[in-house]
Amino acid sequence: MPRAGIAALQEERILELVPYVYERSALVRKKWEEAGVKPSDINSLADFTERVPFITKDDIREFRDRAQDPFGGLLCTRYSDATTVFSTSGTTGDATLYAHAWNRWHPFWAATARDLWEIGVRPGDYVLGSGFKMRGPLYHADQMCGAIPVLVNTGIGGWATALDAIRRYRPVYGQLTGLALAELDHLSRTNDMRELFSSFKGAAFAGEPLGARARRQLEDWGVEVYVWTSAGDVAGAWECRQHDGCHAWEDCVLLEAVDPAGSAQAADGELGELVATSLDNPVTPMVRFRSDDIIRMTRQPCPCGRTHARFWPVGRKGDETIVAGRSFVPMDIWRALEQIPETATALFQLVRPARKIDELKIRVGYDPETTTSVPDLRDRVSEAITAAVGVPPVLELLPEPELLTRGRGGKLSRVVRA
Amino acid sequence: MSLASTTAAAAAVAAAVARPGQWAIGRYDVAGELVYFEVSWDDWERDVAWARAVLADHGIGTDSGLVIVGGMPESPWFDPFETAARELGAPYSIGEIYAFEAFRTDLYTRRLPITMIFGIDRTVAEGLGDELAAVVARVPVTVARPDAVGLLSAAGAKPFIVTRLGPAIAVECPHRSGAHLNSAEWTLAERGGELFISTAGPRAYQISQAALGLRGTLTDGACGCGRAGQRVTITE
Numbered sequence: 153m154p155r156a157g158i159a160a161l162q163e164e165r166i167l168e169l170v171p172y173v174y175e176r177s178a179l180v181r182k183k184w185e186e187a188g189v190k191p192s193d194i195n196s197l198a199d200f201t202e203r204v205p206f207i208t209k210d211d212i213r214e215f216r217d218r219a220q221d222p223f224g225g226l227l228c229t230r231y232s233d234a235t236t237v238f239s240t241s242g243t244t245g246d247a248t249l250y251a252h253a254w255n256r257w258h259p260f261w262a263a264t265a266r267d268l269w270e271i272g273v274r275p276g277d278y279v280l281g282s283g284f285k286m287r288g289p290l291y292h293a294d295q296m297c298g299a300i301p302v303l304v305n306t307g308i309g310g311w312a313t314a315l316d317a318i319r320r321y322r323p324v325y326g327q328l329t330g331l332a333l334a335e336l337d338h339l340s341r342t343n344d345m346r347e348l349f350s351s352f353k354g355a356a357f358a359g360e361p362l363g364a365r366a367r368r369q370l371e372d373w374g375v376e377v378y379v380w381t382s383a384g385d386v387a388g389a390w391e392c393r394q395h396d397g398c399h400a401w402e403d404c405v406l407l408e409a410v411d412p413a414g415s416a417q418a419a420d421g422e423l424g425e426l427v428a429t430s431l432d433n434p435v436t437p438m439v440r441f442r443s444d445d446i447i448r449m450t451r452q453p454c455p456c457g458r459t460h461a462r463f464w465p466v467g468r469k470g471d472e473t474i475v476a477g478r479s480f481v482p483m484d485i486w487r488a489l490e491q492i493p494e495t496a497t498a499l500f501q502l503v504r505p506a507r508k509i510d511e512l513k514i515r516v517g518y519d520p521e522t523t524t525s526v527p528d529l530r531d532r533v534s535e536a537i538t539a540a541v542g543v544p545p546v547l548e549l550l551p552e553p554e555l556l557t558r559g560r561g562g563k564l565s566r567v568v569r570a
Numbered sequence: 571m572s573l574a575s576t577t578a579a580a581a582a583v584a585a586a587v588a589r590p591g592q593w594a595i596g597r598y599d600v601a602g603e604l605v606y607f608e609v610s611w612d613d614w615e616r617d618v619a620w621a622r623a624v625l626a627d628h629g630i631g632t633d634s635g636l637v638i639v640g641g642m643p644e645s646p647w648f649d650p651f652e653t654a655a656r657e658l659g660a661p662y663s664i665g666e667i668y669a670f671e672a673f674r675t676d677l678y679t680r681r682l683p684i685t686m687i688f689g690i691d692r693t694v695a696e697g698l699g700d701e702l703a704a705v706v707a708r709v710p711v712t713v714a715r716p717d718a719v720g721l722l723s724a725a726g727a728k729p730f731i732v733t734r735l736g737p738a739i740a741v742e743c744p745h746r747s748g749a750h751l752n753s754a755e756w757t758l759a760e761r762g763g764e765l766f767i768s769t770a771g772p773r774a775y776q777i778s779q780a781a782l783g784l785r786g787t788l789t790d791g792a793c794g795c796g797r798a799g800q801r802v803t804i805t806e
Contacts, residue, residue: 222681232632234661237682239674247677257584259577265584275588285642286666286674289649291594296584302595305643308668316604321595403576432576557670
């Protein structure tokens, strides 16, 4: 669809959404009244992005706690009108709820079917089921493509037997997470991963950034990896075969990149905070939701032929940490740990009670099978992190399996308070 | 309303896709041996119909809310109950099966008008820690795996039983006389306390007298709920 067509479709849906949410969403009405905005003020897409106030996760939590409303004022229907209620990962506080109403296919995963088709999933193909279900039936996307999900344990601790399913069914696609890659890294010592993954047309990776070493490893195994991420908890955004940014489906979500410290729209390709508005969810629609995700976004056509916006995740707003006057981001620690064989899976947590800290405390996972001396490892990790950040760390070294138990939803929070 | 029209359009496209007969491949293990089984779309539809009747017996309807505790690889057993909840008009949430995900089961019961927890196992019960008693006190009906019954009872619940039996599943009705098997689809046998399963219905996966690696007792005949057929009590 040409850009003009996408904009026209979005405007149509936004103009339907505006009176709908104002009448039904208590949080939206509160925010708009505070800002002096009425639905009659919004007569175009431009009006919407210029005048409608933002909503933050803190707004939702504050409304939830004050009004004792589990949905934080976002619910536009009765609870009984919802089909499913799921929750965010809860990595930055008490998880927030979101709901959908649906008949046959879950809306979040229905849009994902387009992305699987792009990867090459076709009717009759076997695909490896994903590891986690807290966001609902991901296999709906497989089934919408006519594929057959092989529902075995690909969550934590399941990959040794998942390889048996790969040998047996020769799936064309599977979902990976950082925690899965840590397991596969160990299994690669006793398995021919290139042969195992030779049936794959592609594998998806989500949940956290894909480290450079992990990407190289997947390439060595012959796996074409498609990174995907969340577009503000409203929809998924997946890489296409060009692997040059994650495409959002703009008939599901209105995406904006705005100044992280203000409200101005970021120029095409410049850094901005991802702001999302639901265009396909009448139950708990997000309206100009500030996601805290820092992205670069472009609406330039992709060489794959798609005209929907692409974005490149850069990090989380507030991930920048200042220790002893020096600034760094979690990726700096990630790269340092990847260089050391025993910590190459880069499983770590920065323990940070505040953004500015006096002491650089880091919890690092190590491979107990290949670690012969923890004191020696401690010295090398300390040296690598000091070189990367400029400040010597206070390290807590844990065997990887022990650190993994602190994960949630297929990912390990890289920045924690304790 | 166009606010849900993308999903509707995607569903229309999906309806035109040539679909194989298989809904999914599932897997269970018997004493460490991995056993794969196929579920057809026809199997799944009959499983959903049975699950709908089971949940309705427990009073699930439009005034209900469920937390279904089941992991992704358990979908061949639990998706029919999720789909049944949807068809009965009861919103549901998913509680994952990892201890570190137990917080979701707590979260949903704390924030939503949940009337049933379905499928809670020992891992999640332990993961709830000190919150377990508060969680079960909030929810009128708990349907639990056998390994969680002790913990839940100690926490003040009177759980009904749901148990996976190889490729099948059995659920206790409100009459508490053993977990009902869908007798149109499966048959159990017990020899020396060991349980064996055979296919009874027109399923894609056909087996005969396959060992389950489980011990239990069987009851046959009419139940107070009016349902005939086998009921099972897992003893180990």
